[in-house]
Amino acid sequence: MKQILVGASLTALMAGAGLAQSYLGDLAIDPEDAGIGTQHYSPFVDQSFPNRVFWGDTHLHTSYSTDAGMVGNALGPDEAFRFARGEKVRASLGDYAQLVRPLDFLVVADHAENLGLAPMISESNPQLLANSWGRQVHDLVKAGDPLAAYVLWGESMMVNTDPLDDDDLTRTFYNRIVDTAEHYNEPGVFTALNGFEWTSVTNANNLHRVVMFRDGADKVADIVPFSNYDSSDPEDLWDWMEAYEARTGGKVMAFPHNGNLSNGLMFDDARANGEPLDAAYAERRMRWEPLYEVTQIKGDGEAHPMLSPNDEFADYGTWDRGNFGTELKTPEMLPREYARDALARGLKYEEEIGVNPFKFGMIGSTDSHTSLATSREDNYFGKASMAEPSAIEDRISENPIQPDFLGEEITVKHYETIASGLAAAWARENTREAIWDAFKRKEVYATTGPRMTVRVIAGWDFEPEEVHRPDFAAERYARGVPMGADLFAGPEGSAPSFMVRALRDPDGANLDRIQVVKGWVDANGEPRTKVFDAAWAGDRAPNADGILPPVGDTVTGADYTNTIGSAALGAHWVDPEFDPSQHAYYYVRVLEIPTPTWLAYDEAFYGNLELPEDAVMVHQERAYTSPIWYAPEG
Template identity: 60%
Template sequence: MLTTAKFLAQKFLKAANKFTRSELIQLQFGTHPKSMLSLEKMARLVFAGLFTLLISVSAHAQDVAVEESDVTLDRREYSPYLHQAHPDRVFWGDTHHHTSYSTDAGMIGNRLGPEEALRFAKGELVTSSTGLRARLIRPLDFLVISDHAETLGLAPMIEESNPLLLKDPMGKRFHDLVKSGRGWEAYNIWKESGAANVDPMPNTELQRTMWERIIATVDGHNQPGVFTAFHGFEWTSTPNLRNLHRVVIFRDGKEQAKQVVPFSMFDSTDPEKLWDYLEAYEKRTGGRALAIPHNGNLSQGLMFSVETMSGKPIDTAYAKRRMRWEPIYEVTQIKGDGEAHPFLSPTDEYADYYTWDKGDFGLNPKQPEMLPHEYARGALKLGLEQEAELGANPFKFGMIGATDSHTSLATTREENFFGKFSGVEPGQEHRFTDLISQDLRPDGDGSLNVYHWESTAAGLAGVWARENTREAIFDAMSRKEVYASTGTRMLVRVFAGWDFEADEVHRPDFATQGYQRGVPMGGDLSDAAEGQAPTFMIRALRDADGANLDRIQIVKGWLDKTGQAQERIYDVAVSDGRKIEPDGRCKTPVGDTVDISNATFTNTIGDAVLAAYWKDPDFDPAQRAFYYVRVLEIPTPTWLAHDRKALGVALPEAVLAEPNKWLKHQERAYTSPIWYTPES
C-alpha cells in the first residue's frame, strides 16, 4: 500500500469510524446519500474507499496500489471501474525451464538456447534439437529461464570454443573431450563432480559471462503488457542425491540482475544460505527475489523437514524466514505430481496421480516416515502443527505447476509433449527406455529405476494479476494468488469469507464481492464470530481447447483437539446433475469417453463451467485450518496414448499391463490454500 493511502487512512480514521461497514462500501462507490455533502464528508468518502482497501489488504496480503490521481473529492464518477484495483486476469507461464545453458541439457543434446525458448513460449514455431517442428496451441504469458547455476553455459562455451573457457584447465579438458567425439565422457566427469559436490570449474568470470548473456536475451524479450520474461536460475542442491532444488526468480530488470551471479550448490547445499543470498541481493540492489522449492517427492523427507540442515529443530525465526523467501511451492511437474500420496490419504481416490515414491535420485530407497515431509498436503498439515508450537507456520505456501523441461520447449499438452530431455523427444529411440533416475546402489536390483515413460506432461502456473508485467506477476506469486495446473489451462477462482450467500456465486460482480468481503486463494481468515463458519464461492471454467470438468472439491486440513492434523475432502460441485451425498462426497463417477486406441475423447460428458457455494459444516473456531480447491477434468488420453497413435510406436509392457492407469487420466488444478487462524 502506498504512503498516500496510509497517510489518508490515518488522517480520516476517526471520521470513518462513524460509518458502518456497509455504509463505508456505499461511500466507496458514491451511493451513500451523504456522499455529495460537505468537503469534510468528502474526506470521509476518500477514506472510505481507502479504508475498505486497507481492510482487504490486511485480510489477504493484497498489494493494492492507490495513486493520488485516483482520488477525487469534488465529483461523482459514472464508470464503476475507475478505482478497481483487484486482479482480473489469469496469466499462464512456466517458472522452471532449462535451455542448452544448463549443463545437464546442453551436454546431452539440447541445442536451443534462451532465445529459442523465449520465442517458443511466445507462440513462434521452433525446430527442436532433434529436428522436429514444434509450436504451442496458444502462447504463454510469461517464462522464467531458470538454467542451473552450476557450470552455467558450459555447452555453448564448448560449442564456440570460448577463449575464456580454454584458459581454464578443466574447461579446456571438457572442450577437448567434446570436440574429439567423447562428449559422454566429458558429461560423466561433470556429473560425478556434481554428485560429490565438488565444483569442477570454479571460475566466477565464466559464470558471469554466461549469466550476462542470458540476462541480455531475457531483457530483449520482455514486453510489458504483452509477454513477461523473468531473470532467474536454479539452485541445484542435492545432498546425498536428495532433491532440495529451488528456482530463484528476480522481479527486476537487467541492471539489478547483473549485480550478482547465480548461487550454486557449490556455494552451499543449505537452503538457509540461499536465503542469505536473496537477502543480500535485495539489500544490494533494492530489488526483490523469491525462491520456489520443487520435487519434494525426491527429497527423502528433507523438503519439509522440521529440522534444519544442521539437525536442529526449526524455530520461529526459521519459519518466518522460510515463508519470507519461499511463499510458493512447485507442486506438479514432469518428475511426478506432489499434491498427495495414497499412503497419507487412503480415502482420497484421486491421490495416486503420477506418484514417484521409489527413492531419491537412485541412492536411497523411500521409507514411509519420509512421505509426510514430501507431499504438499502433508506439509500443509505439518505447518498447522508447527504453527501451534512455534507461533509461525514454516509451510504456509501457495501452489503452482511448472515443466522442468530440459528441451527449451515448454510443452504440457498430452498431444504435444516433447519430453524432459532432447534425447527423449517424440520418435527418439530412448523415449521409453531412458532412465530419468537410475538405481545407483552397488547391489541395486533396479527397484529405484524411474523411466521417462513414467513422466507426466506437466505443469503450468496460473497467476491472478491485473497486468502482464514482471511486477504484477511477481507480486501475485508473493501474495500466493496463484494455482497449479497439470498442463491444462482451466480457470479457477475461489473466495472465502464469513457472510457469502449461496446465490452470490452467480453474481456478475462475483470477484468484486469476493475481494470486498472476503479473501482469495493464498489469503487468511481469522476472528470468527460466535456461530460463524467460513463460506466459499468457487468458479471453474474448462480450458477452451481442452476437456470438460468433472468436479470441484475442497480439501480441508485442521488441527483436532489433541493437536494432531487431520484432513477431509468435500465434493462441492459435480457435473451432469450427479448427486452429492450427505457425507459431502459424490459416489457416481463422471463416466469415460476415451478411445485409447485412437487417443481421442469427447466432451459429451462433464460440464464446461462449474460453480459452488460451500459452508464448512464441521467448523470449530478454536481449530487452525486450511482449505484449498482441487478441480478435476473428465478422463482424457495421456501422451503415451497419443504417441502410439501418432507415431505407431510400441509401448512398454508395463504400460500395456495397466492401460487405465497409463493411457488415460484426469488432469487437474490445485489452488493455493486459504488459512484460518484462531484469534488466540
C-alpha cells in the same frame, strides 16, 4: 445506483468482516484519486482487484544447463523465449514444435552449477580452454564422446567441487540469459522474468530451488548465481538472496520443488544443520519461499495415496521409489514430502512455535530440459532432448532422473513422466512487477498443464446465488479474501463460506468437479486433512458413504469428447465441520473429465510402441489453488 467503495471505506469494511489486513497493501489504489464514496457511472473506475489470469512456466532449462546441453539440447535462451511467445521452433532432434497459444510469462531457470558449459564447449571458449578440466571436457566432446564428458562433470557434482571455479566465466554466460530476457520482455504482451536454479543435492536428496527476480538487467546483470558448490543449505541461499536485495534494492524469491525426491527433507522437522525448527527459521523460510512448485514432469506432489487413503484421486503422477538413485523411499518419509500434509504440519508448528514454516502457495511448471515449455499431453516434448517425440526406445525407456545404482526398484523410466505443469497468476497487467507481486501475495495456482481458470474467495456472509453473479469478483473481493490470503475470525456462530468459479481450458476438456481440501490439527495435536466435493457436473449424487460416482469416460485411444462434464462450474461451499477455535487451511482442487495421456497420443501417432503394462493411458488433469488460511485471532 452503482457505488464503488475505495480507500478508507474499503479498509473499514474488510476489518469489520474479519478479513486479512495484509491483503490491502496489494490493492493498487492511488490515494490522490480515491474519493471516499465517490459515485461513478462506469463500474470499472477505480477497480483495482486482480482481474486477469496470466499463464507461464517458471522452471525451464535450456542448453545453458549442463544436464541439458551436454545430453543433446541444442536450443538456447533465444529459442526458449521465442517458443514461449508462440513461435514455431525446430526442436533439438529436428522436428518442429509450437504451443496451442502463447504463454504470458517465462523464467529461464538454468542450473547455476557450471552454467553455460555446453555452449562454452561448442564455442571453444578461450577461458574454458585455459582451465585444465575445461580443456579435458572440451576435447572429449570435440572427439565425439560427449557422454564421457558428461560423466566427468557428474563426478564433480557428486563430490560438490566446482571443477571450473571461474566466476567471471559464469557471469559472462548468465549475462547472456539476462540480455535475452531483456530483448523478449515486452510489458503488457509478454513477461520475461530473470532467474536460475540452485541445485542442492544433499546426499543425492533433492532440495532444489528456482530463484525468480522481480528485476531487470539494471539489477541482475553481472551477478554470479548462487550454486550448490557454494552451499547445499537453503538458509545460505536465503542469506545470498537477502544480500542481493540489500545491495541492489531489488526483490527476489525462491520456489522449492520435487519434495518427492527429497526422501523426507523438503518439509523436514529439522533444519539442514540438524537443529530443530524455530520461529526465526519459519519466518525466514516464508519470507524467501512463499510458494511451492507442486506439480511438474518429475511427478505430482500434491498428495500421496498412503497419506490420503480416502482420496480416490491422490494417486496421480506418483514418483515414490527413492531419491536421485542412492536411497530407497520408506513410508515415514512421505509426510515430509507432499504439499497437503506439509500444509497441515505447518499448522501444528504454528501452534507450537507461533509461526507456520510451511505456509506456502502452489504453482506448477515444467522443469523441461528441452528449452520447450510444453505442458499439454498432445504436445509433450519430453523431460530431456533424447526423449523428444519419436518412435525410438529412448522416448519410453530413458531413465532421465534416477540412476539404477540400487537396481530397477528405484529407477523411474521416461514413460512415467507427466506433461506438467503451468503456473497461473491473478494480476491486472502482464509485467514483471505485476506477475512477481501476484506470486508474492500467493494469488497464484497450479495446473498439471491445462489452462483452466479458477478463482476462489472466502468470507462470512456469501449466499449461494452470488456465485452466479456476473460481477462475482468485484463484489466478493470487497467482502472476502482470495487464494493465498488469511481469513480471521468472523461473526459468532458463523462458518466460512467459499465462492469458487472454474472454467475449462478453451482448448481442453470439460470439468468433472470442484473439491475443497481442508487441513487442521485435531484435539490430540495430530495434523489432519479431508477432501470435500463442493460442486460437480451432471445429475450425480453422493452415495450413502458420501462418495460421488465417476463422471464417466469418453476416451478411445487418443480421442475423447466433451459430451460429459461441464464447461464451467460454480460452488458455494460452507465448511460443515468448522471449529472457530481451530486453525485451518483450505485449498481448491478442480478435476477435468478423463483424457488421454501423452502415451496414448504417441501410440496413435507412431503405432506399436510396445508400452509397459503399467503405462497410464487415461488420467484426469487438475488444478490446485493456493490455500486460504483461517486463524481464530487476527
